[in-house]
Amino acid sequence: MIEFVGVTKTYDGGAPAVDNFSLRLAPRRITALVGSSGCGKTTLLRMINRMVDPTVGRVEIDGEDIAGRRPVGLRRGIGYVPQDSGLLPHRRVIDNISVVPLLNGATRAAARLRASELMAVVGLDPALAHRYPAQLSGGQRQRVAVARALAGNPNILLMDEPFGAVDPIVRADLQQETLRLQHELRKTIVLVTHDIDEAFLLGDEVVVLRPGAQVAQHGTPADILADPADSFVAAFIGSARGKRRLTISAQRSVDGADRVVVDAGGYPVGVIAAPEGRLPVADPTPRSRGAQVVG
Amino acid sequence: MSWLLDNFTLVTELALQHARLSAVPIVVGLLASISLGWLAHRVRAARLIVLTSFSLIFTVPSLALFVLLPLVLNTRVLDERNVIAAMSLYAIATMLRGAVDGFDHLSPGVTRSATALGYSPTGLFWKVQLPLAGPVLLANLRVVSASTVSLVSVGALIGKGGLGYLFTNGFQRNHPTEIVVGIVAVLLLALSFDVVLVLVGRAALPWIRNLGGTSPT
Ligand SMILES: Nc1ncnc2c1ncn2[C@@H]1O[C@H](COP(=O)(O)OP(=O)(O)O)[C@@H](O)[C@H]1O
Ligand SMILES: [Mg+2]
Numbered sequence: 001m002i003e004f005v006g007v008t009k010t011y012d013g014g015a016p017a018v019d020n021f022s023l024r025l026a027p028r029r030i031t032a033l034v035g036s037s038g039c040g041k042t043t044l045l046r047m048i049n050r051m052v053d054p055t056v057g058r059v060e061i062d063g064e065d066i067a068g069r070r071p072v073g074l075r076r077g078i079g080y081v082p083q084d085s086g087l088l089p090h091r092r093v094i095d096n097i098s099v100v101p102l103l104n105g106a107t108r109a110a111a112r113l114r115a116s117e118l119m120a121v122v123g124l125d126p127a128l129a130h131r132y133p134a135q136l137s138g139g140q141r142q143r144v145a146v147a148r149a150l151a152g153n154p155n156i157l158l159m160d161e162p163f164g165a166v167d168p169i170v171r172a173d174l175q176q177e178t179l180r181l182q183h184e185l186r187k188t189i190v191l192v193t194h195d196i197d198e199a200f201l202l203g204d205e206v207v208v209l210r211p212g213a214q215v216a217q218h219g220t221p222a223d224i225l226a227d228p229a230d231s232f233v234a235a236f237i238g239s240a241r242g243k244r245r246l247t248i249s250a251q252r253s254v255d256g257a258d259r260v261v262v263d264a265g266g267y268p269v270g271v272i273a274a275p276e277g278r279l280p281v282a283d284p285t286p287r288s289r290g291a292q293v294v295g
Numbered sequence: 296m297s298w299l300l301d302n303f304t305l306v307t308e309l310a311l312q313h314a315r316l317s318a319v320p321i322v323v324g325l326l327a328s329i330s331l332g333w334l335a336h337r338v339r340a341a342r343l344i345v346l347t348s349f350s351l352i353f354t355v356p357s358l359a360l361f362v363l364l365p366l367v368l369n370t371r372v373l374d375e376r377n378v379i380a381a382m383s384l385y386a387i388a389t390m391l392r393g394a395v396d397g398f399d400h401l402s403p404g405v406t407r408s409a410t411a412l413g414y415s416p417t418g419l420f421w422k423v424q425l426p427l428a429g430p431v432l433l434a435n436l437r438v439v440s441a442s443t444v445s446l447v448s449v450g451a452l453i454g455k456g457g458l459g460y461l462f463t464n465g466f467q468r469n470h471p472t473e474i475v476v477g478i479v480a481v482l483l484l485a486l487s488f489d490v491v492l493v494l495v496g497r498a499a500l501p502w503i504r505n506l507g508g509t510s511p512t
Binding site for chain 2: 049051072073074075076077080082084085086087088089090091092099100103132134148152
């Protein structure tokens with residue numbers, strides 16, 4: 001379990017990037033840290049693997065202050081996926097994924113075997129194994145980055161706007177893939193994003209941040225949507241603009257089984273199944289997140 | 296042509312000496328530029344001192360170096376080590392700035408994510424930063440190689456200049472053929488050094504050829 005205890009980070013003399021931040025992250029769940037650019041998300045994330053050390057306060061993993069851990073050893077046990085994939089341009093795909101197993105002392109053969117397995121896990125064509133990163137598409141690079149982060153079999157996965165640089169179709173694909181992987185792997189994932197829709201889609205828990213990493217609200221997507229803590233959160237999640245406040249339009253489909261849903265501005269945003277004119281009721285726990293593991 | 300045939304053994308011997316006098320400074324230049332360049336890249340105070348002192352070396356004429364070095368190295372004036380030392384200093388002076396630039400311009404994103412993987416600082420240098428600076432280092436090394444091979448001829452003025460002997464001797468004997476043979480031989484030697492460097496570079500830096508090679512699917 002990851003816990004921030006009264007953490008402040010000040011970069012040379014400026015205003016604090018993170019100001020007295022405390023948070024306990026749910027183990028084996030995806031926590032999405034969401035906020036505008038510059039609000040301190042990346043700084044928070046990097047404090048978990050000691051790429052950045054707090055100026056004040058401490059970060060604990062399983063109750064232990066990580067300031068006492070050797071950074072190199074700590075990092076080998078934590079997966080990290082940056083926005084730009086961060087792949088080593090001089091290493092082939094297979095060798096990029098092999099890095100952490102090799103650093104952890106695996107033999108070359110064992111590391112390669114592990115890397116091939118992971119390529120399959122993240123849905124990469126084995127034919128790409130011997131390409132260099134420059135020979136991949138953006139989406140493929142991010143998949144390699146995810147595979148590489150998983151290769152050391154870490155309990156914790158840090159993802160910093162991992163799908164921010166790919167086009168919307170590929171992004172949607174990678175998001176679904178992430179949910180599928182998490183359903184199987186059950187890691188403690190900390191995902192940083194400025195995209196509230198991504199936070200609601202991927203986060204079991206969502207933390208909405210203001211500048212200085214001030215927690216504006218922390219809860220499940222359903223909690224936050226149902227009860228925005230204040231006008232800042234309401235504006236951030238778009239309910240102030242009426243984007244999240246939906247109504248069923250008077251218009252019916254031809255067979256009468258679907259109803260069109262519109263936002264507060266009157267723009268259609270989707271349809272809702274209403275067999276025989278009655279609205280169904282659903283459990284607000286997405287199956288893909290698998291709060292209850294089935295089978 | 297007949298002059299070359301008659302003196303083939305001499306020319307071969309001079310060429311071998313020339314190759315030896317050039318190769319050592321090129322290797323020394325590479326190793327020293329990597330270490331001093333890294334130091335200058337990492338330590339702000341070292342940067343100014345190292346870069347300034349080596350750019351000053353260029354202002355010392357090579358002949359003056361040949362006179363000064365025996366005093367410093369405690370060698371005899373006609374020792375070929377003087378030539379090697381002088382050429383090494385020029386090699387470092389030629390290459391150092393480029394090496395520092397090469398290290399300065401490494402992508403911070405790649406360095407950062409490699410650090411996040413758990414490379415130790417030493418591992419990071421050998422496995423990531425040095426290889427990625429490789430293309431810049433190679434480009435600079437090729438310049439050093441060409442300039443060293445041509446500069447070594449100056450050593451003929453103190454009797455240790457490899458093929459440079461053909462210039463001084465040809466000039467004294469007023470024998471243009473000998474000078475032309477000397478020039479061609481120096482060019483060929485520089486060219487073969489360059490071919491070796493390119494081939495070694497290709498083997499050591501295989502990913503460069505593949506940048507943007509196959510189109511992504
Ligand atoms: N290495 C650094 N040196 C100085 N200031 C930094 C550094 N990294 C981040 N900052 C500053 O800290 C604040 C938070 O940055 P960051 O954590 O990157 O935010 P986010 O990821 O939410 O965009 C910003 O004002 C940024 O300019
Ligand atoms: Mg950021």
